Amino acid sequence: MPKVFPYHPEQDAPAGHDYEADPQWRKKPLTPSQLQVNDVRLETLRPDRGPMLEINERATSTLVPDTAAYTPSASFVRIADATSNPIEKQRFTNLEEEYGWMRHLRLQKYQQNAYDDGDSAKCRWIHCSSKFPEYLAGLLWALSDDLESVADSMRMLDAAIQRNTRFSKHGKYFAPFSQCLARQTDGSSKETYPLLVSVPFMDWTMQGPTPPLRFQVDRREGFLSSRSSAHILRSVLQHYYRLEDTRDREHSQVFAKHKPWNTNRELDLKVRQWYGHYPTGLNVDELWILAIDAEHIVTFSSNQTWKSRWPPLQLTSRISDVSFRGIRNAYFRSGEAKEYTAITHMMASLSGAVGMMHRNFWPDMVLCLTDRYAGRMGHLQYRLHRSPSTKLVMDLIACQEELYIVIQITEEQIEMIQDLQTTLDTGEATTEAEAPSPASRRRVSATYGDFDEYDSPRRLVTRRSTYRQLSTSVLSDPLAQLLDNLQRELADLRDLRDNTDRLVNRTIQLVNIRLEDHGKAILVFTVVTIVFLPLNFVSSFFGMNFSDIRDMDRTQWLFWAVAICVTVGVVTSSIVLAFSGGAIVEKMHMWRDSRREKTLSTTTVLRQIGANVGEHGFRVYGTDKDGSGGTSYQSDW
Template sequence: MPSDHPSTPEKDHPGYDYEADKQWSNKPLTPAQVLVNDIRLEKWRPDHGPLLEIHERSASTKVPVHASATPSASYVRAADAAGNPIEQQKFAQLEEHYGWIRRLRLHQHQRHVYDSEESAKCRWIHCSSKFPEYVGGFLWALSEDLTTISSNLQVLNNTLQQQTRFSKHGKCFAPFSQPLQPGNGKDAPSTYPMLLSVPFLDWSILGEKPPLRFQIDKREGFQSARTASHLLRSVLQHFFRLEDTADREAFQVFAKHKPWSTNRELDLKVRQWYGHYPSALNVDELWVLVIDPEHIVTFSSNQTWKSRWPPLQLVSRISDVSFRNIRNAFFSSEEKQEYTSLTHAVACLSGAVGMLHRNFWPDMVLPCTDRYAGYLGHLQYRLHRAASTKLVMDLIACQEELNIVIQITQQQIDMINNFRDMLDENKEDSGSTAPSPTSVRPSSGNNYNPYGNLSEPPGLHHRVTYNARTNFRHLSTSSTTDPLAQVLDNLARELTDLQDLRDNTDRLVTRTIQLVNIRLEDHGKAILVFTVVTIVFLPLNFVSSFFGMNFSDIRDMAQTQWLFWAVAICVTTAVVAASVFLAFSGGRILENILMWRDQRRERRLTTKTAQKQAARELGEKGFRVNGVERSGGFSQP
């Protein structure tokens, strides 16, 4: 063991400072930046039957401190997997940076309810940083098949390059689901490994974020638009990729609509549960790397400053809401199903895409549709009070945000549909008869019981029913046994609600514009009256000012006021007639003048062109200019 890592119990404590360690500080990722969770069956208890639960494991206790030193045997693994010296050097670097992650592998698969505490159905690892190179590191460390790891990494690199989108606000991925085996669809030999990426909506606060509770990636503090990390973007930055939206962020619907300011009960609930007022709408990304049936890795932005219950963090949302829904739907089904990493991938997708949607969790406070519906209600109240152009601009801004949210929701539906089609193709190739492709475990036999031996233990005279051993927060809102179908159904209902809000916004915009036009007609009548009065009295004012000048020839005139009225009436009549004539015929006169100017210009150009053409034809014989015969050569340009 290296001298830098003395073997003391304090060093293996979860609170160990990895940044102060020289060897750990040189690695791009440390155990303090990952969360490890096991999905396993609970044991029998007097009031409970076997039930799938998520158990959080400490990554620091799974990985000893001396794991920062890469043993020589690990480089042998890199040499066995490489086909040439260049790949060997690349794999050796991956082993040096991410080799310690191999200690997080699940060593025992749980096949019985009474298996050891270290066994599990699958292991879920979450990383709170979105650096694309981390995906390759986890794939290298957690994969066991050295014969295909080289091709898997090559497909991964090609996929990341093809799906990366660039913008002024940083990089992002287009939504995709891609198996990392060579070949696509039916040509792929296996579903594993697989990489998914999906955008999802999440709330935040305007201004500087609160201090983070836990350690995150040290490179997060140096983020910019050119960094390799995928930055968290606002909903406007997600759509306007090449524009600076800083001046519009304070005018988001989430920033302008504050329902807690007029509802004390809601204000107390938001401050108790959220801790901060959700005043901004952001677009985050969830990456899901499915290694094999027992290992899954997810990546998203750090959310440790949010509350874990209610589940406002993505990890707690997945474990406390989405996982329980799918788990309960499986448990209530009469068909034999297995919970694998693909099943948990569906739970992760459900937790991400349903982060702000009530259809995925009825207990949610301030969902996305309620915020927009409340803001539209406020704008409609303003419409009944006084329609104005500012109200039209506010409605158009709300309509623009709704279109962006609908576009993101449609992308989520398309991505999940592609994911489902890919799994269905793999299911047809394998000849499986299971009801859901996500519940199939390739290594399981037909007689495999996912819940192990469910016979009653001694002392228990009856099996407790499902409804008797759960509370309302554990009950599932699912109506189908296929988890992907339930996710798509929830998204479809959410999309319908958003489209209804957008249609309502369209109607409000049309109605507001009509009311504004009606008011403009009234204003036009008033302007017409003022214009007529001005045209009539402006010449009179001019004539009065002219005859009122203090000059001797005007002051000593012998004429009476009949001269003033004669001049005033003539000038007024001439001005009114000229104004009426220009108002009704001025456009036609101006058009004729412009046409005459264009025709004159064309005639001049035609004359010059004809003269030059004649000169070219005469050549050395001479040419005529203005009726005068001239001789001499003509040199063409």
């Protein structure tokens, strides 16, 4: 078999075009410099072990010509074929003028085997480091190849965005969901593409302003606010407290409080080498996945280019170097011939996003999510054995609160992935070669099983499966493996939460025990004060420098008689008020209420008597001659 080397067009790519200097490109919401394009191809990097699936990054300047900024008149024929509604035509015209150039990013040739030219691929992955919902409609219109159903897909996209958009004090965000954007007709098989998925995922950050972004920067990046249409990055507290300002509580996060590198020199060197910055914050980001068809998929997330690409801390690097290789290696170990489609890459993207902070997805990770919370709880438990206090209770409750938020996010991820699995099972969408594709050119291509001369030795397959394997994939189904990893992480997080509950209860008990000792000391101090305070008062009274007190001829028995009587009276009054003060006050209130009721009842009787007299007239005493010597007049109304 001849030796075939992979084709990397970015190596021969000319210098990048300055899109900001071009007035035509400045009118576009997105330019090629803001997108990252990757092709999933069969490559023969190691001829002795056969072809392997690899991800090759393509330079967008080699795919999009400079003249693509001008909208050709032929594109309006496409609008007329898509819809007859004048309102939709106007909208599609605007989308064509702003996003029509992205049609150059479509695959021109589907790869059948490892010997096809470099322009072919099995799947093209486009990543946009920005989260404006209007970009979804633009990319769906530009990359869609099915003009008969694109209008219906656009309507369903608008409905999905409106139905799943949530509002908060910190900006808009999507509820986790998966939505098929194809109109389903009765009596026909259910379509899978286009498919839109949104899922929240956790990622680390640093306190204070982050370093400047390196590339793929949206020109509107500096104008993001809670009032814009963009879905901006939020902290884990802002994700949960949607209507509250949490800026004064961000410094008390577990990631900000727990700094194990301060006491461990070896760990400090690892963190500096791996992260580049100390991970002192936890954020909640969103991943949007738009699968156009079986060969094209688009992902959206916040710009993370201030992080390193290797170690793969950026989301795109994590997907291409960790989760993709885990799925690829699982395909090697399985005996089934499977095809890599957009659905497969959707699973790889989900695995790379939701597993960003979890050890079950990334065994070589330094300071994963569970390690940070377990280390913080270990420190709080050490403080518990030394000196339990109410401050310790508040710290434990704060850690417990964050664990509840993390568990809630993980449960939302599991629920969304289960819904996606149900959608794919209902539509009979698989990652095998019979997966549906809108392109009629698609044929059953060569897979790993077609290269018998390389796959026949079993030991080569075993050795091949460990090639740069940073993630563990035991199951052959990527979606089942993703759910299994998440459920194991959820079990670990729930164990930490239960341990936190026990620590909180134990700390409260120890604090109450200490309060009992404090209560005894206060009781002794109170008794001594009650006994000696009257004596001190009497001594001060008899010691006043007045003539009538100074010149008394009485002996000290008068002092003791007065002091003992005052002390007994004060002690007795204190005891009565301490043990029966509440009952006495309650009886006083009852007496006052009963007296008020009697007064009201007497007033009511007098008013009734006056009303009865008023019915027959009124009498003026002192005018009629009666038995009492008075004179009375009676007048009837």
